[in-house]
Amino acid sequence: MRRSVVPRRCAPRRLRRTGALLAALCATAGLVTGTASAEVAGAVVGRVWFDRDGDGARDPEEPGRAGVVVHALGVLAFRTTTDVNGEFRVPHLPVGEYRLTAESEGYEVIGAREVVVQVGAEPVDVGFAQRGGEISGYGWWDSSGSGAFDSGEGVVAATWKIAGFSDYEGWVSRQVSAPGQYAFRDLPAGVYRVEVDGPGWPTKYRADKDMRNSDVLGVPPSTVPIRVAEGQRHPYVSAGFTGTRRDVELTRGIRTCLDQEHPGGSPTNRVGAWECHGGANQRWALHWLGLDRVAVVNAATGDCLDQETPAGAPTNVVGAWGCNGGSNQKWVIGSSAYDRPELLVNAASGMCLDHEHPTGTPTNRVGAWWCSGAVNQEWDIR
Incomplete structure (x- = not known):
């Protein structure tokens, strides 16, 4: 018995309609898989937005999140991407149940991660609330010079930059x-540094580890790197300004300062830890060179703090030498917590700046040794 063959030009209307449906979905949603044998019935529309107050409802001042990929699995599998307003639309969907998710890596999800909808004759409206991180604060004129935002001190205009x-x-x-x-x-989860261009020089850095303190130091005035987790807020990242330049002391405890040694009044290349006396050879300017690293420059000589590598291999000796841009003169700065002193880790070797205590008793020597988490590798900047 001969089987009848339907010529391509005479294909039934239903088959042509199914092909048109798949083409429309591919054009709209970016990717569609599955079968489209069911009757075309409805659409899914929705939005992804930054839920800044975390209440699950979109407020007028809460912006949409653009470029988010939305996935769905059901009668058809599809994905689409939100537009500049955080909105998306997938028309021409067959009747059935769909499970929708919006990619959220780097952001806190408010509410459900997955939305289950039943597509019918009317468009189905869905929403995904996500919250990013935040860094905020203020600038003020530190007329008292205390390093804290005191009563009666006024805020100042400034330009703030964030990068990371x-x-x-x-x-x-x-x-x-x-x-x-x-x-x-x-902000998506990540590590950032905040830089500020204000009306003067930065005041004392984190004078008493209080949230009213100034959190910037160095040239240009910047924070140390800040880790922002998904949806995390850092609300008191602020900057106090004064009229005079303040280079910093790197201190161990209250009375011991990082010191470019001048034993006879003339500078040497040696660096030690000696009783603080306020001299310029104990003051240092931190010059930012990237997201998390600085050059530590002596105020008296202009020499850079240097992990010595005389034959190309690092030693444990730290000195002060003419600045040359080498990675052994760059130090990664950071601390384990807001109320902890800073670590200075050499960018070339990965070793920590260390006030040497070889027998448990402090010496006047400073070197570079493997980071141990011990307090003799922590430095207060003031």
Whole structure:
């Protein structure tokens, strides 16, 4: 018995409609898999937004999140991407149940991660609330010189810049000018440094580890790197300004300072730890060279703190030599917590700046040794 063959040009209308459906979905949603034998019935529309107050409802001032990939699995599998307003639409869907998710890496999810919908004749509206991180604070004129924002001191206008590496979205940088308070909102999880251009020089750095303190130091005035977790807020990252330049002391305890030694009044290349006396050879300028590293430059000589590598291999000796841009003169700066002193880790060797205690008793020597977490490798900057 001969089997009838339907010529391509005479294919039934239903088959042509199914092909058109798949083409429309591919054009709209980016990727569609499955079968489209069911009757076309409805659409899914929705949005992804930054839920800054975390209440699960979108407020007028809460922006949409652009470029988010939304996935769905059901009668058809599809994915689409939110537009500049954080909105998406997938039309021409067959009747059935769909499970939708919105990619959220780097952001806190508010509410459900997955939404189950039943598509019918009417469009189905869904929403995904996500919260980014935030760094905010203020600039003020530190007329008392205390390093803290005291009663009666006024805020000042400044330009704030943030830059850093996010965990999933690469390099992030933004800038804002503010008359007093500033905020960087909707940040993906990552590590950032905040730089400020204000009306003077930065005041004392974290004078008493209080949230009213100034959190910037160095040239240009900047924070140390700040780790922002998903949805985490850092609300008191602030800067106090004065009219005179303040280079810093790197101290161990209260009375011991990092010192470029001048035993006969003339500078040497030796660096030690000696009783603080306020001299210029115990004061240092921190010059930012990237996200997390600085050159530590002596105020008296202009020499750089240097882990000595005389034959190309690192030694445990730390000295002060003419600045040459080498990685052995760059130090990664950071601390384990806000109220802890800073660590200075050599960018070339990975070793920590160390006030040497070979027998448990402090000496006047400073070297570079493997980081141990011990307190003799922690330095207060003041």
